[in-house]
Structure formats: C-alpha cells, structure tokens
Amino acid sequence: MTTLTPVLSANWDRADSFTLEGYRATGGYQALRTALGMAPDTLVDLVKASGLRGRGGAGFPTGMKWGFLPKDNPNPRYLVVNADESEPGTCKDVPLLLANPHVLVEGVIIAAYAIRSSQAFIYVRGEVLHVIRRLRHAVEEARSAGLIGKDILGSGFDLDVVVHAGAGAYICGEETALLDSLEGYRGQPRLKPPFPAVAGLYASPTVVNNVESIASVPAIVANGAEWFTAMGTEKSAGFGFFSLSGHVVRPGQYEAPLGITLRELLDMAGGIRPGHRLKFWTPGGSSTPIFTEEHLDTPLDFESVGAAGSMLGTRALQIFDETTCVVRAVGRWIEFYAHESCGKCTPCREGNYWMVQVLDRLEHGRGTEADLDKLLDICDNLLGRSFCALGDGATSPVMSSIKHFRQEYIDHVTQGGCPFDHSRSTVWADRPLAGARAGEEER
Template identity: 75%
Template sequence: MTVAAEHGGASRPEAGGDSHPEKLLTPVLSAFWDQPASWTLETYRRHEGYEGLRKALAMPPDDVIAYIKDSGLRGRGGAGFPTGMKWQFIPQGDGKPHYLVVNADESEPGTCKDIPLLFANPHSLIEGIVIACHAIRSQHAFIYLRGEVVPVLRRLHEAVREAYAAGFLGKNILGSGLDLDVIVHAGAGAYICGEETALLDSLEGRRGQPRLRPPFPAVAGLYACPTVVNNVESIASVPAIMNRGKDWFRSMGSEKSPGFTLYSLSGHVANPGQYEAPLGITLRQLLDMSGGMRRGHRLKFWTPGGSSTPMFTDEHLDVPLDYEGVGAAGSMLGTKALQCFDETTCVVRAVTRWTEFYAHESCGKCTPCREGTYWLVQLLRDIEAGKGQPADLDKIDDIADNINGKSFCALGDGAASPIFSSLKYFREEYEQHITGKGCPFDPARSTLWADNDAHLGVKA
C-alpha cells in the first residue's frame, strides 16, 4: 500500500505532530503508483518522465555531478553517503571502461521500499541510470535484482525493452552521442550480496563474499574497473532533481539531510505501507497519519532502519528521522524500515529470530561473524527457552562486542546492533526469561494473558 498526498507545501516537519499531518507527505517517486499501468513508459511520460534526462544531457558530465552534489542527495541504501561525491570519485582519463551498478538486492528484514518502487515505477530508475552514466562517462550499467521477486524482474525487463524502443537506451541516446546498455541480473537470494563488494563478486560469477578494501570500487570495482554502486532509490531520485531543480529538492528535509524519501512503516500498526515524506519527519507524525498502533495496543519498541539498526523505544517517538537526528539518538537511519512492535511482543524472541537470520546469511569469510553469530543463536535460544544462566547476558554482550567493528563487512555490525540495544533498553526482560525459566509472554506461563484467554478456557 502506498500513501499519496497533493504536491506542494513540502515544508520541513516540526517534531510533535501537526493538525494536518498528511500534508507533510511529498509524493514524488510514489506520486502515481496507484494509477492503472503505472509501470509503463506511457504513464511515466505523462508525469514528466525523461524530462530530467533531456536537461542532464544538455549539460557537461562534470556539471551534472556538481549539480547532484549541490542538491545534497545522500545515498538511500543505508549509509547516507553523498551521491554526487561518490560519482566524483570515479577517475577520468584513465582509459578504462566505467560501470554503474544498481544495488536492488533488497534483503534487510523489514525493508520494503526498492522492490515496490521497481514494481510500480521502474522507469524512474532507468532514467536515473542514464543520467548517472552520462555523469560518470559510462556505457554499461547493471541492475542487480533479488532473484526471488520474479514479477518485478519481468516488469523491469519490460521497462528496459520499452526504453530501448523509445531511444532512451542504446546508441546515441536522444542525439547526445551517449551510448548505453543496461543489463538486468537476477541474484540467487543471498543477503550478503547486498554488500557492494560481495555484489560485484557475484556479478562477476564468483561466490558472493566481501572484498578487502582498499582498493575501493571507485578505483577497482567490477572487472577491476572504476565502478559506482548505488541504491535503487538513490538513482531513482536523480531525475526529479534534474527536472525540478536542486533548490526544490533542498526545500524539503533538513539542512544536512535534504529531500524526500520512502519510509516503510510495518508491524503492529493500523495502516502499514510506504510513506514518502521529507527527511526529518518523526515516527509520531507518521503514526498520526497512518492511524497509529493497532487498536488497543501501545508501542513497545521499533527499528528506524531495519533489523540491523539499534532499536528505539516509545521515548524516541519525536526523534527526527534523518541521518543526523537518528545518529545523535544512538541508532542509524539505514533503509528507513520502521518496524513497530507493541507490548505483546517478546524482545528476546524478536532478537533471537533476527540473529538466526544473520547467522544463516553469514558468508563465513571472517571468523568474528561466522563463529560469533552461531554462538549468539545458541545462547539466545537457551535464554528464550528458560535454560539460560545470569552470566549468559554478559556473554552475549561480550560476543557481540567481538563481532562489532571487527568483521569484513557491515553484516557483523548489523548482527551486533539488536543485541546491544535490546540489552540497553530491555535487560529486565532477558532476566525474566532466566529467573522465570521461560518467556513471560507465553500464555501457558504468564498472567499477562489471563484476561484475554479466560473466555476461551485457557489457563494462565
């Protein structure tokens, strides 16, 4: 589901709510998702599609890079690195081919923005790819898509075909002299391939494992040539910036985190979905416009950017959801996957499931992640089942510390984040599992469920 609102009035949101919170929405990428055949070239061109490309092709490549840099666009894949600066790192005059690789391997638990975007509006990505390739002087681009999403794969292939037929891809695009070929590659479903260097190894036909850096992809990436790796939403945001202007883009969001972005609201909320809003909006404002938590329940904890970001609690409802605000509060904005959990959720159970995912998806290349995630799972399962010991809490904290910052890639850090943050905010709940010999949220053990289950004849 997507939530759209009228254009205009894209003011910077103030914490603490708004009398008309829906006016804070800024539908750009999602502006026509709900229209019939939104994914077609015809629909896209009715909404000023490929107009940004025409303006970009009339500019020298270096001017396009400077324009995107001045707009303040930051990577929407999690790290928030300035997009224009990443393009600027590509060496010029080196005599090597340059490549653009779009990371569409969306695998983070709770993250669901790039796949809906590609499904409903794939041409925004294709237009952004052509602009980016013009800027970095590339003639080859690759879209690395998560292979399980076959309907999206088919739709993306059709969009690429339409773009070739209309002259937006191929030889001498719009008479500019730019030649560009785009290849859509379906991955095999490995979470680790969302890491940019593992993605490049997979794209080259090898096992997807992170590379040692330096050299960085901008110097020696795909096929040992200069390569830019960008997230889907980052590239798809470029056409609107080129078409409507960098000042328009900067009128939204915060000073250091300008622009619009997709927030994926999920979990125990009344109306989950994609909410496209300026950076800096708060979860309180998003919940106000989405109907809040499910009826009769309250927020217990939530993630600002997927399961690999440190969790927040209800005391963080007014934290500005931009890179600086979330960072100052002790977490990361990440992919803006706002997973909300109410008071019926067992924190230990949630963290155990997340850790099982990270252990399963570890590529095994480095010891801290390979061994650490395995032992975290064993200890967490024991704690959840009531077989844990008091010393286990310090043990899982110590193991997480031995993983954090000591792995080849960010998967290890992501596995450690839920451990640290859950112990910080919910250590008592872990202790209850140990002293109470089981989960206090289990209907067979807890009086928490007595009132709700009495009419069913269930004994607490």
C-alpha cells in the same frame, strides 16, 4: 510536519504507471533530455549541490561518490544499481520498481551519462521474479524508444543496460559482494581498499548506488538542487520512503521529508493497533539499534538518529507493541544473520552462530544472567572486526535490546521461560538448540 511529499510515488495510483506511455504522460524522460544537454561534470555538481545522500542505508553523499572516479584510469567505467533488497523490514525498492520502473531506468541513463559510463547493471534479488520481469520489460520499452542503446536522443551518448538476477543471498546487498556475484563468483565481501570507485566491477572504476538514490536523480535534474534542499534538514536533504510495518493500523510506504518523526508517521498510519501501545521499533531495519517509546519524537534524519544512538539505515520502521517478546524478536533476527553470513570472516561466522545458541537458551528459560554478559562479549568481539557491515549490524539489536530491556531478559531466566507465552516455552523446553551443529554439545 503534517504532509507527505509524493515524488517517486506520485503516480502509483495510475493503472499504467509502470508502462512507458504512462510514465511519459506524467513528464517522464523530460529530465533525461535536460541532462543530455548538460556537461557530465555539471550534472555531478548538481547532484552534489542537492545534498542527495545514499538511500541504501549508509547515507554517503551520492554526488561525492560519483566524483571519486579517477579521471586518469583507462579502464571502462561501470554503473551498478543495488536492487538486492533483503534487509528484514526493508521493503521500499520492490514496490517502487513494480509501480514505477521507468523512473529508475531514467535515473540510470542520467547517472551513467554523468559518470561517463556506457554500461550499467541493475542487480535484482532473484526471489522477486515479478520485479525482474517488470524491470526487464521497462528496459526493453526504453530501448525500443531509443532511450537506451546507440546515440541516445541524438546526443552521441551510448549506453547498454543489463538487468541481472541474483541468486538470493543477503550478503550480496553489500556492494563488493554484489560485484563478485555479478562477475560470476560466490558473493563474498572484498577487503577494502581498493574501493569500487578505483577497482570495482572487472577491476575497473565503478559506482554502486541504491535504487532509491538513482530514482531520485530525475526529479533533481527536473526541479533543481534548491527544490530538493528545501525538503528535509540541513544535512539530510530531500525526501525518502519510510516503510512502516508491524503493529500499525495502516502499514505501508510513506514518502516524506527526512526529519519527520515516528509520532507524525504513526498519526498518518492510524497509530498502533487498537488497544495496544508501542514497545520498541527499528528506525532503519533489523541491523540498526532499536528505539523505544521515548524516541517517538526523534527526527528521522541521519544526524538526529545517530545522535540518539541508532542509524537511519533504509528507514524500515518495524513497529512492535507490548505483546512482543524482545528476546524472541532479537533471536529471530540473529538466526537470520547467522544463516546469511557468508562465512568468510571468523568473527561473523562464529559470533552469530553462538549468539543464536545463547539467545535460544535465554528465550526458553535455560540461560543464566551471566549469558547477558556473554552476549555482550560476543558483540564486542564482532563489532568492527568483520569484513563487512553484516557483523556490525547483527550486534545492533542484541546490544540495544539488552540496554533497553535487560530486565525482560532476566525475567526469562527467573521465570523459566518466556513470560509472554508460557505454553510455547514449556513445549519447546527440551528441543535441540537452534542451528546446533551435528555432534556438538551445548556450551
């Protein structure tokens, strides 16, 4: 595989790509006219046939999720787009919304029509104010053009779209915590069941989809399910953004078919920075088990990555060369998860906190080899025991890094600090533990 498949990014080089005029000049909103001429159930079947799977990380079939809405529930139906992109290393939705917000707006209208919803919400991470402004402008452009509101394009279909700015909590990327936040409550995950399809926003049937999932719908409607399934693999159809960051010559967004390999992507990205070699990388952001050089030819689809011991996630490929300390990198990730834990469940709240302490000890040469077993024991008590996937995700870099780089952890113990930066280890040797609680001694 040597070619990219620019679909969502096809017109990013246009100066007016984010405007209604620019979007329409490249065929924008033609798919909406096609969709409004179809029966809603036919649209759902089309998306099912395309094999589109959620692009937010879990990879759940999008059409199947739409079909889960109960037909006998008298409550209104809601469509919620999750644009609370905040996973470390994940950076695909923000550039998409900046360069081409109307493809999401068109996807929202089509998806809302398909699930018979008259109210849609786009929940955007509050820190990305420039994205919020551009998206709200796109929604107002569409409203002024009669594409949102009453009797859209004379079809009799009514829809209102609200762009909601979140308050900046990583946990609100979890769909039920997002719904609580949208309702005005503190963002914390709900116990499931009931699932959002049955009792979601305002206890009503709700579909929650990622930005990229919804933005892919117009192209599927315009080109057909067979066009979409011709790309990717048998069980992971279509295309997606692969976000390369870190120690690569040309980091950025690479829109390619699922099943492409990191080796192929690196060839297009100019390779690892000159004079260095690949050490480890994440296939789907920091909450997925890390890979090493031996996984360069693993097809980047849901099944292949899973079989190799990780998760495709959001296709956030963070690339690290041999100058990177694994212990330090993992420690910074766990500090993030400890900070962003909502605190609702004990395993996540306490487990991440104590992993920070242990990793800090190890990094600065104050740990022992027994601390590796302690980390794995904490992970064992955290994995599968938290309200949401934050707890599970936090164990991934810890367990996988010990699996692939156990000797490097031991070197920190035997050499009295980080072998990659002795001066930093010496300066920090006597500093307080990261995140230590007042009045609490090191355990």
